[in-house]
Amino acid sequence: MPRGVKKKTVAAKGVKRWASNKAPAPNLDIKVGDNVMVKSESPDEPSYVGQVDQIKKGDNGTKQLKLRWYYRPEDSSSGRQSWHGDRELFRSQVVDWNYIGCVECKCNVHDLEAYENLDTVTAVDFYSRFEYNATTGHFRPDVVPVYCYCEHPYNPDRDMVMCKHCKDWFHCDCVDFYPSMEGDFYCRSHACQEKKNELESPGEEDE
Ligand SMILES: [Zn+2]
Numbered sequence: 001m002p003r004g005v006k007k008k009t010v011a012a013k014g015v016k017r018w019a020s021n022k023a024p025a026p027n028l029d030i031k032v033g034d035n036v037m038v039k040s041e042s043p044d045e046p047s048y049v050g051q052v053d054q055i056k057k058g059d060n061g062t063k064q065l066k067l068r069w070y071y072r073p074e075d076s077s078s079g080r081q082s083w084h085g086d087r088e089l090f091r092s093q094v095v096d097w098n099y100i101g102c103v104e105c106k107c108n109v110h111d112l113e114a115y116e117n118l119d120t121v122t123a124v125d126f127y128s129r130f131e132y133n134a135t136t137g138h139f140r141p142d143v144v145p146v147y148c149y150c151e152h153p154y155n156p157d158r159d160m161v162m163c164k165h166c167k168d169w170f171h172c173d174c175v176d177f178y179p180s181m182e183g184d185f186y187c188r189s190h191a192c193q194e195k196k197n198e199l200e201s202p203g204e205e206d207e
C-alpha cells in the first residue's frame with residue numbers, strides 16, 4: 001500500500017458522472033501502444049484491460065498481441081481501498097501473448113489529470129496513477145498526497161470542497177458540506193476565520 005503524505009493543494013474538481021455505458025463499435029485497427037479490452041473467461045467478471053506491447057503473426061497467420069496487463073484494485077494483493085476510483089487501474093509488468101480475436105474493443109487509460117479533464121467519461125475510459133508489481137505487491141509511487149481529516153489519497157469519484165482560507169481539500173461527506181449549499185466552506189481550523197471575515201466586512205464577500 002502506498003503511504004500517505006499530507007499535501008496542501010490539489011487540482012481536484014467535482015466528481016465525474018459517466019456519460020454513457022455504451023462502448024464504441026470494436027475498432028480492430030490495433031497498433032503498438034493502444035489499450036484494449038479483452039473479454040474475461042467468466043461472464044460475471046469485468047473485461048481485462050491491457051496495453052499492446054508488440055504485434056506478430058502467429059504460425060497459422062493469425063495476428064497475436066503481446067499485452068501488458070492492467071490490474072483492477074480488487075485483483076491486487078492489497079485489494080480495493082475506499083480511495084480507489086471505480087475506473088482505477090494499476091499498470092503492471094505482467095505480459096503475455098494473446099490472439100487478436102480476443103480483443104473486444106479499444107479503450108483509453110489516462111493519467112489522473114487527463115481523466116479529471118475529460119468532459120465525459122465513457123465505458124472505455126480508465127485512469128492509472130500507480131505501477132503495480134504483481135510479484136512483490138509493491139506500488140510506485142509508494143508515497144501519495146492525502147487530503148481531508150480522513151487522510152486518504154484522492155479519489156476522483158468523491159466530491160471535494162476547498163477551505164476558503166487554507167485551500168486544503170476535504171471530502172464533502174466527511175465535512176457534511178455539499179456544493180449545493182450556500183456560503184463558503186471553512187475547515188475546523190479556520191471556522192473562526194469565517195467569523196472574522198463576517199465582522200470585518202459585514203454583508204460583503206471577502207475576496
Ligand atoms: Zn475525508
Ligand SMILES: [Zn+2]
Pocket residue numbers: 163164165166167168186187188189190
Ligand atoms: Zn482551512
